[in-house]
Amino acid sequence: MQRTHIDGVPVFSADGPARTTASLVFGVGLRDETFATIEVTHLVEHLAMAALPRTHLRCTAVTDVDTTTFGATGRPEAVGAFLEGVCRALADLPTERLDVEVGVLQAESCSTPHATAAGLWAARFGLTGPGLVVAAGPGPEWLTEQTVRAHARRWFVRGNAALWVSGPVPPGLRLPLPPGPRPERPVPASRPQTGPVWTRAGRSGVGLLLTAGGAADPALTLGVEVLKERLRDTARLARGLSYCVDSLALDLSADRREVAVVVDARPGQEAEVAGLLWGACTSLADAGPSGAELAHAVDGFAEELDADERVVVESELADAAYCAVAGLPFRPVHDVLAAWRATGPERVAAALRATLPTAVLAVPEDCAYAGPGEPVVRRSVCAVQDRLPPGRTFRPSLLARLVSPGERVALVVGERELASRDPDGDVHAVPWERVEAALPGPDGRAVLVVGRDLCSVLVDDDRYGRGAVAAVRARVPADRWLPRPASRVDEPAEVALQAAVVPPADTVARL
Ligand SMILES: [Zn+2]
Numbered sequence: 001m002q003r004t005h006i007d008g009v010p011v012f013s014a015d016g017p018a019r020t021t022a023s024l025v026f027g028v029g030l031r032d033e034t035f036a037t038i039e040v041t042h043l044v045e046h047l048a049m050a051a052l053p054r055t056h057l058r059c060t061a062v063t064d065v066d067t068t069t070f071g072a073t074g075r076p077e078a079v080g081a082f083l084e085g086v087c088r089a090l091a092d093l094p095t096e097r098l099d100v101e102v103g104v105l106q107a108e109s110c111s112t113p114h115a116t117a118a119g120l121w122a123a124r125f126g127l128t129g130p131g132l133v134v135a136a137g138p139g140p141e142w143l144t145e146q147t148v149r150a151h152a153r154r155w156f157v158r159g160n161a162a163l164w165v166s167g168p169v170p171p172g173l174r175l176p177l178p179p180g181p182r183p184e185r186p187v188p189a190s191r192p193q194t195g196p197v198w199t200r201a202g203r204s205g206v207g208l209l210l211t212a213g214g215a216a217d218p219a220l221t222l223g224v225e226v227l228k229e230r231l232r233d234t235a236r237l238a239r240g241l242s243y244c245v246d247s248l249a250l251d252l253s254a255d256r257r258e259v260a261v262v263v264d265a266r267p268g269q270e271a272e273v274a275g276l277l278w279g280a281c282t283s284l285a286d287a288g289p290s291g292a293e294l295a296h297a298v299d300g301f302a303e304e305l306d307a308d309e310r311v312v313v314e315s316e317l318a319d320a321a322y323c324a325v326a327g328l329p330f331r332p333v334h335d336v337l338a339a340w341r342a343t344g345p346e347r348v349a350a351a352l353r354a355t356l357p358t359a360v361l362a363v364p365e366d367c368a369y370a371g372p373g374e375p376v377v378r379r380s381v382c383a384v385q386d387r388l389p390p391g392r393t394f395r396p397s398l399l400a401r402l403v404s405p406g407e408r409v410a411l412v413v414g415e416r417e418l419a420s421r422d423p424d425g426d427v428h429a430v431p432w433e434r435v436e437a438a439l440p441g442p443d444g445r446a447v448l449v450v451g452r453d454l455c456s457v458l459v460d461d462d463r464y465g466r467g468a469v470a471a472v473r474a475r476v477p478a479d480r481w482l483p484r485p486a487s488r489v490d491e492p493a494e495v496a497l498q499a500a501v502v503p504p505a506d507t508v509a510r511l
Helices: 042-052 076-091 095-107 115-125 127-132 145-155 218-238 271-288 291-307 309-326 333-339 345-358 398-403 467-474 492-500
Strands: 002-006 009-014 022-025 057-063 068-074 161-166 195-200 206-212 246-253 256-265 360-363 393-394 412-413 417-421 425-433 435-440 446-451 456-460
Touching: 009 309, 022 076, 022 309, 042 057, 042 068, 042 076, 042 095, 042 145, 068 412, 095 145, 115 127, 115 206, 115 256, 115 360, 161 309, 206 218, 206 271, 206 345, 218 246, 218 256, 218 271, 218 291, 218 333, 218 345, 256 271, 271 345, 271 360, 291 309, 291 333, 291 446, 309 333, 345 360, 393 467, 412 467, 417 456, 425 446, 425 456, 435 467, 446 467, 456 467
Parallel strands: 009 161, 195 360
Antiparallel strands: 002 009, 022 068, 022 161, 057 068, 206 256, 206 360, 246 256, 393 412, 412 417, 417 425, 435 446, 446 456
16 A cells, blocks of 8 residues: 655555546545534535536445545546546535535435434434434425535535555646645533433434443454344344344544444334343343454454455545544554454453443334343433423414313423423423524524424414513524524425424424
């Protein structure tokens, strides 16, 4: 692997076939947005691609949780022209196309490939950082040209980019990105936790999230490999309860990694699978893997490295570029393999044991599951409580409450917080200083108040009587009250309000 610089951008390359495969990687993704700006990175990516001339080149662009990537395969000159075009477009986005691209995003259902992991991240972080992946956000039509340009100017800069090239580096390649340093990426605060917790999140799949130190320690990675293998043996092969066992590591900094193990489950079998997942994890943490299990994991890795040289080279190049933009130390795969070989069962057990106090076990919302028992405590995904705080109380009319059980709700605009009680008696509260965004409805008679702890409260004058929205508006910090987008949207108010009701443990719907 060679390492050079072009126009201030680090370039990792390796000789290969006559065709060039290249990827320009930026250290920005969903985790760098806020609830109000969800999809802004994706919109920047779309605008940049839309600015390029029509081509038959095989090219793609992907916005993920922590990176945005523009890639192409083809003749070296064509790939070079693509990369240069992307850089020029990012430096001056064709925002005259904003409305069109917003429409494209609205049509493209942005379902996340990591639905189970998203629920786990939200349980860990609430509506910040990777936790944002769980939310749909207000919708791209709420993004202004100013917001989009500011996002591009901050993140799509020389200091936050890296390129990897497999095959010939395009002759005379230029990467004319705007100058700028790699922005600081704060690690979001975790919800306080003193031991393992379990929660209900999402619609399907069972997951386990563990907080670890940096990527450098192979013991936890190995432990997770063995854990997945045990689950394949029990949940899949022996009992036919699930099909797919996977893991996903997210490096939030050089010494902070979140590892998610996700297992799909046959409908109705989620509780069973959650029990197997927790049981396998704790028994590994307790007694460690067997020698045979460790050897199997190490051999599997060695075989992967042996299989297809091109694939290995390209994944290593991609890893080097990723580490450069993420500020992580890069380690060649053969070093990693050597470290795996040198790791014994005691260290694997110790690494798993050390992460157990951070464990979040998640089952789907509607799953009949009582948790694994002591010492794992139940955590509600949002900050649900059982009584309304003091404050000015609003209720639907007496008639509405008598006729319809769904109207037996209440809203409190208090000194310290906004709260609503749903028909089941659960109270969802948003302290004023924890308001992430307030999204007014089309006619000003409703507002959805979204809290950082995943509670949200729909305030609707038509339901609670006049004055409720005004009372809330007087309390919400002014910079949290989002201006409605220019009236591109003409849906009737009732439809918007219906969609705004937010199931606490799930995707935050659009207003
Ligand atoms: Zn809540």
